Amino acid sequence: MNSTWSRFNITSVTLGFAFLYLPIVLLVIFSFNASKLVTVWGGFSTRWYVSLFHNQGLMDAAWVTIRVGLISATVATVLGTLGALALTRYTRFHGRVLFSGMIFAPLVMPDVITGLSLLLLFVAVGLDRGFLTVTLAHITFTMCFVAVVVQSRLLTFDRSLEEAAMDLGAPPVKTFFQITLPVIAPAIVSGWMLAFTLSLDDLVVASFTSGPGATTLPMKIYSQVRLGVTPEINAACTILIGIVTAGVIAASIVNKRREVQRLRDEQAAQRG
Amino acid sequence: MANAALSSTTTSAAGAQKSLTARLAAALTSRLVIIVPYVWLLFFFLIPFIIVFKISLSTTAIAMPPYTPVLDFADGISGFLAGVKDLSFDNYVWLTQDPLYFNAYVTSVIVAGISTALTLLAGYPIAYGMARAPASLRPTLLMLVILPFWTSFLIRVYAWIGILKPEGLLNQLLLAVGVIHEPLIITNTYTAVFIGIVYSYLPFMVLPLYSALEKMDHSLIEAAQDLGCPPITAFWKITFPLSIPGIVAGCLLVFIPAVGEFVIPDLLGGSQTLMIGRTLWNEFFANRDWPVSSAVAVILLLILIVPIVIFQHAQARAQEAER
Numbered sequence: 350m351n352s353t354w355s356r357f358n359i360t361s362v363t364l365g366f367a368f369l370y371l372p373i374v375l376l377v378i379f380s381f382n383a384s385k386l387v388t389v390w391g392g393f394s395t396r397w398y399v400s401l402f403h404n405q406g407l408m409d410a411a412w413v414t415i416r417v418g419l420i421s422a423t424v425a426t427v428l429g430t431l432g433a434l435a436l437t438r439y440t441r442f443h444g445r446v447l448f449s450g451m452i453f454a455p456l457v458m459p460d461v462i463t464g465l466s467l468l469l470l471f472v473a474v475g476l477d478r479g480f481l482t483v484t485l486a487h488i489t490f491t492m493c494f495v496a497v498v499v500q501s502r503l504l505t506f507d508r509s510l511e512e513a514a515m516d517l518g519a520p521p522v523k524t525f526f527q528i529t530l531p532v533i534a535p536a537i538v539s540g541w542m543l544a545f546t547l548s549l550d551d552l553v554v555a556s557f558t559s560g561p562g563a564t565t566l567p568m569k570i571y572s573q574v575r576l577g578v579t580p581e582i583n584a585a586c587t588i589l590i591g592i593v594t595a596g597v598i599a600a601s602i603v604n605k606r607r608e609v610q611r612l613r614d615e616q617a618a619q620r621g
Numbered sequence: 622m623a624n625a626a627l628s629s630t631t632t633s634a635a636g637a638q639k640s641l642t643a644r645l646a647a648a649l650t651s652r653l654v655i656i657v658p659y660v661w662l663l664f665f666f667l668i669p670f671i672i673v674f675k676i677s678l679s680t681t682a683i684a685m686p687p688y689t690p691v692l693d694f695a696d697g698i699s700g701f702l703a704g705v706k707d708l709s710f711d712n713y714v715w716l717t718q719d720p721l722y723f724n725a726y727v728t729s730v731i732v733a734g735i736s737t738a739l740t741l742l743a744g745y746p747i748a749y750g751m752a753r754a755p756a757s758l759r760p761t762l763l764m765l766v767i768l769p770f771w772t773s774f775l776i777r778v779y780a781w782i783g784i785l786k787p788e789g790l791l792n793q794l795l796l797a798v799g800v801i802h803e804p805l806i807i808t809n810t811y812t813a814v815f816i817g818i819v820y821s822y823l824p825f826m827v828l829p830l831y832s833a834l835e836k837m838d839h840s841l842i843e844a845a846q847d848l849g850c851p852p853i854t855a856f857w858k859i860t861f862p863l864s865i866p867g868i869v870a871g872c873l874l875v876f877i878p879a880v881g882e883f884v885i886p887d888l889l890g891g892s893q894t895l896m897i898g899r900t901l902w903n904e905f906f907a908n909r910d911w912p913v914s915s916a917v918a919v920i921l922l923l924i925l926i927v928p929i930v931i932f933q934h935a936q937a938r939a940q941e942a943e944r
Contacts, residue, residue, distance in 0.1 A: 358750035362762065365747035369769050369823060372780035375790060379783065432658035442655055451662040453933045457874060459881020459925070461901045462918050466669030469915070473672050489665040492658070521647050542771075550773045553883050557905075567775050574779055574888065586776040593771045601764055 373590065380583035397584040407585060410569040413480065414549055417565060421487035422545035428488065429495025429544070430537055436496065437503040455493040463490055464557030471558060478560030486558040487548040494547060495540035502536035535604050542600060546593060670922070677915035678708045712916035722900065722917065726924065729897040732811060732886075733879035736818035740826045740875050741868065743819055748830035748867070749860075752837070763831070770824040778817055778888050785813055785889070809891035817885035818875070826871040833867025834860070866939065873932040877925055897921055 384391025401407060432452055467486045476482055514524040552567040559565060573582055716722045751762045769777065784790045785807040792804040807813050845855040883898035904914040
């Protein structure tokens with residue numbers, strides 16, 4: 350296989366990754382810039398991190414964002430997993446086409462449409478815009494991403510395990526919790542993480558559906574970016590990137606360990 | 622793990638008779654699995670669109686909410702029928718009268734189309750190189766492509782402002798090297814929008830391409846080359862056709878959201894660029910004209926409905942293939 354990894358292939362992958370990572374690396378480097386100008390290097394400093402933690406507005410927004418993210422990702426994971434089960438396990442029910450349409454369409458729906466339509470719904474039912482409405486909006490569009498991630502795992506899942514359990518008399522709910530859930534757990538975890546980061550990331554839907562007192566971090570960053578690029582924003586972004594990177598790496602290590610463990614179990618089972 | 626779970630259910634299930642209540646409960650849970658997400662999406666995804674359509678037919682008013690209510694069932698059927706007469710297509714007529722909207726739609730589709738083509742050109746060699754990489758290296762490469770996707774969209778667009786602006790890093794570098802003598806004006810142009818879209822959506826293009834290319838049997842290429850087929854011809858005759866499902870999925874994943882994109886045209890394109898996502902946003906937040914922004918959204922949805930349906934069919938077909 351090594352022989353097919355030609356110089357051309359190596360070059361294109363390297364250039365591609367350089368393009369993907371260079372802007373982020375530069376952003377991180379300039380967050381440690383002593384100068385107030387973002388693009389002129391004035392020596393190493395952590396002053397922007399200090400001033401960041403004294404910026405009450407940003408801190409409040411960060412707290413709102415984290416709470417919205419935790420709640421919406423958790424609810425979205427439950428709903429999305431149910432949606433994935435409905436799509437893969439029940440191939441025939443009334444309105445299945447509409448259902449799969451409602452799962453897939455939000456994946457590509459422009460944010461402005463999702464945001465506007467949800468806002469008009471909240472106004473129509475007389476719900477005051479704020480923390481609750483942002484959370485409901487985030488649940489709605491992130492649950493579809495969870496459904497797709499979990500569904501792709503369910504499709505490759507060996508159903509004979511479930512059938513065996515049910516043949517032996519286990520009720521469906523018990524079968525789900527003891528057989529299905531442990532197998533699809535990694536997909537559910539990555540679905541949750543995806544939902545959480547999408548919620549953390551969202552500017553447009555939150556701007557439409559948020560109200561007073563529920564300003565999220567992206568909304569705050571956006572309003573500051575419009576006024577000009579500041580090193581403080583670089584620092585805030587660097588912290589966010591750090592958290593996400595650490596989370597993704599930790600999750601992939603856990604997944605890898607589980608994979609190794611599973612292979613060992615399988616080998617042991619075959620030998621025994 | 623699964624073995625342990627199986628043995629524990631065997632013992633408990635041995636004496637359990639399937640009673641009527643148990644069967645009812647089972648039927649109920651299987652219904653709930655469908656009903657709960659179904660009702661949620663109906664209420665929070667489908668009904669909102671109906672409301673958008675309804676409000677696009679109402680008239681702007683200085684009130685909160687800033688439009689005159691239409692089609693209310695509160696007054697019973699007769700009130701509803703009376704409301705039907707009050708419906709106005711003025712907002713749609715307005716969209717056709719002001720060339721701003723038409724231009725914004727056309728520009729958005731063109732910008733999204735060009736950006737999608739550029740993303741494909743940039744993404745294909747990356748995906749191809751990854752698929753040809755040693756198998757041990759592939760999971761790491763895959764994670765490296767996904768990782769930027771996990772970092773904030775807003776942050777990644779913001780990072781480009783510092784690079785592209787007149788006194789930014791790119792111009793500093795080019796001036797220092799002596800390639801240019803005047804700073805290039807890139808921010809607030811469509812070039813910046815293209816760069817932003819290609820950069821932000823690149824992982825969406827690379828991932829489906831990679832999964833199509835990785836599944837391909839490379840011995841096909843080797844066979845073609847053994848038979849004297851030049852590498853370029855072998856690529857166009859074998860690799861490219863086999864990767865078409867990945868190309869379709871990748872292009873739709875980039876094109877559809879790019880048409881309605883707001884953040885990139887707003888931060889990188891500025892007021893110099895005209896795209897429908899920004900138009901809708903300004904109509905809503907600056908002009909506070911909810912009925913017109915609803916009409917803008919309805920038309921945008923009509924433009925996107927064909928690609929969205931193609932996307933769903935492609936997804937459904939891919940799902941069938943997995944079974």
